[in-house]
Amino acid sequence: MKIFVGIFIIFAASTAVRAATKAWWERGNFYQIYPRSFKDSDGDGIGDINGIAEKMPYLKEIGMDGVWLSPIFKSPMVDFGYDISNYTDIHYEYGTLADVDKLIKVCKRLGIKLILDFVPNHTSNQHPWFLKSEANDPYYKDFYVWAPGTINSETGEREPPSNWNSLFRFTAWQWSEKRQEYYLHQCLIEQPDLNYRNPNVVQEMKNVLLFWLDRGIDGFRVDAIPYIFETQYENGTFPDEPVSGLCSDVNGTCYLDHIYTKDLEETYNLVYDWHDMLVNYTNQHGGDVRILMTEAYTTLEKTVDFYGNPFGRVGSQIPFNFEMINYINVNSTPADYKKEIDAWITNMPKGTDFVPNWVVGNHDQHRVVNRFGVNRGDAINMMVQMLPGIAITYYGDEIVMSDLWIPYNETVDQLALNMGPDDYWAVDRDPARTPMQWDNTTMAGFSTSKKTWLPVNPNYQKGVNVKDERLKIGSHLNVFKKLVRMRKNRKVLQDGSTVTIADNNLLIIKRETETLQLFVALNFGTEDQDFVINDYFVPLKKLYTASVVSDNLNIRQGHLIRPTDKIKIPKDAGIVIE
């Protein structure tokens, strides 16, 4: 079914009322850029900093307040930049520090905040710190987690210090011939874990933050934060983790219950310290608040602890809300959606300093439409934009890009390769990292090169690209732009209360202030459903559609709806009514 979607912006006097002044990030629309895939400015088939700068006006056009970049730093690229060999220099394929300075200027001129990825858990095994640590240099010796392991008395063979396994499969310990010890790597072998029990490591990483703050960066997305500390006994040994019972794959991360390698108490104070450091920085240097966004796939309770603790310590402004990513899929019911939305709002700390956020996609997940349902791209964007707080969009989700199937022998994501050819697809991250689709020229306008680092999804020729969608009324992009505009301009979306209702096929989100109401009704069910406003809400005197429609929606955009009118909302479609 083809879905046309559109929103009518309605002029009601009341909507002119502006929300009270808020910090720039509090109702922000954030956009994630995967630098390798956004825009190639120099024709090598790989996205770069100048490409990002060139496209920044587009992010302004679609109403973004902040953008976060996946890592741009010097890296051997085993994990495409999450293996950093120099935190304060730029990877050569992406450009130079001077290019970043230019990008910062462009962002400042456009009023878009720029956030960098901060990867504190591990460096690359090519980082000079690691090379020196491996060589037992006195200052760097304890920068990483080293242990000799044990000799098995029966076999006489050396064995790793514990049974810990890596997020990327297999043991988390790698033997170093040079140092004659094992080092810990919770991610890839090429990503040794830093040792946060060493105060010098803590200081060096603070220096990294300061370096970027001084260059004019507005905040940091903090990578893999739950893995930063591990339990080590005083005698230097590491306790084995119990079997989780969650899966039978002995090499998989799911095999063990990570009570000694994940979510340790100390993690939170470290994040709160970074927060305090950013606050001090702003106090000393002026300018707008610098923020933290934290990446933690963990329980809801442990995620919201990153906001702060009951003793007044504050941490991340945006602890990524992965509830939808973790628990919602194509088979989820409207009640499931409701449950996840409500759970976040109920469990997050109360108070004006704490703002919810909504994440549906990123560079580690399959594309939104491949997880939530092929025709639901707009409905999901509607949900995110109409919910309170902070909306986060992964590049390309505004034009509804979809996964590209890539055969195993052309796969470059190491996580997928570690799974082997039979099972790689489930975890493969390449499909959602394909080049941004800008127009309908060769390579979707991403690059002039004949070969790009990942192939371009051919659906760019079928209208899935910025240029074509810009021109087409009711395109995904135009729906997205209208949603963002509405979100910026409507007091009810800024400050209104939020009520969710699950009714058969519909998820209804109602936003309300004393004088205003706005509803979004999303059909996340299995069949079309009639919607009568009277059934859910006190009828308003005047009700306008602001609507997402599909081929067989029985109302037209911009039409007045009476409380008793029956609107048929097709499966996968959504409407916004104010």
Ligand code: NOJ
């Ligand atoms: C989380 C990042 O999002 C992912 O892409 C990366 O592979 C791991 N952390 C390791 O840094």
Ligand code: MG
């Ligand atoms: Mg390039």
